[in-house]
Amino acid sequence: xxxxxxxxxxxxxxxxxxxxxxxxxxxxxxxxxxxxxxxxxxxxxxxxxxxxxxxxxxxxxxxxxxxxxxxxxxxxxxxxxxxxxxxxxxxxxxxxxxxxxxxxxxxxxxxxxxxxxxxxxxxxxxxxxxxxxxxxxxxxxxxxxxxxxxxxxxxxxxxxxxxxx
Numbered sequence: 112x113x114x115x116x117x118x119x120x121x122x123x124x125x126x127x128x129x130x131x132x133x134x135x136x137x138x139x140x141x142x143x144x145x146x147x148x149x150x151x152x153x154x155x156x157x158x159x160x161x162x163x164x165x166x167x168x169x170x171x172x173x174x175x176x177x178x179x180x181x182x183x184x185x186x187x188x189x190x191x192x193x194x195x196x197x198x199x200x201x202x203x204x205x206x207x208x209x210x211x212x213x214x215x216x217x218x219x220x221x222x223x224x225x226x227x228x229x230x231x232x233x234x235x236x237x238x239x240x241x242x243x244x245x246x247x248x249x250x251x252x253x254x255x256x257x258x259x260x261x262x263x264x265x266x267x268x269x270x271x272x273x274x275x276x
Contacts, residue, residue, distance in 0.1 A: 124160075127152070129195040131160055132169070135182040136192075140175060164188065207240055210268070214244040214261065217270045221250065221259050224272060228253045232271075233263025241268065 127150055134141055134149055143161065147154045161182075164170045169188030175181040184192070221229055228251040231241050241261050245252050260271040 125195050125198060127156075128160055128164065129192065129199060131157070131164070132184060132188060132192040132195070135170065136184055139181045139183060140179065141182070142179075164191075167191075210237060210240045211244050214241050214268065215248060217261060217268070218245065218248050218250050220270060221272075224259065226259055227251060228255070228258050230254060230256070230258045230260040231263070232260050235263065237266065237268065238263045 130150055131146060134146055143154050143157045146157045150157065161170065165172060167187070168185055169191045171183040171185055173181045173183055218229070227249075229245060231238055231245070231252055241263065242252060259273075262269040262271050
């Protein structure tokens, strides 16, 4: 049984812009290559985001040296960053609530099948939400391969019983 936990909005662009603004605030002289490394994207992607934020008035560019740029976050950029932060927190809480509700339903199926323990496979924040929900529901977490498993794959949770989804 599969439970898809996707957020309603694709927030990768917003998350990148939030990280860019945070990094620029931390180091106004940061290079686009360094930003690309931190975001694990191409320099061209960083350049696109920077140009977009300059055009919207969130960032100003100032020549620091011959080839170096300094990024200055404008008051509009500070406001935009605050909006992105609030949206990120809201999306995180939405993901938490949805995961918790769906895992609670899956754990009900596990109990209905006669089990009081479960395995969790996968890691990350989603696995941690699953772990907390198991504790809340009084379901023991065990590594016994004969037990049903809640398997995390990206943003999806699968209930594996008897080796089947």
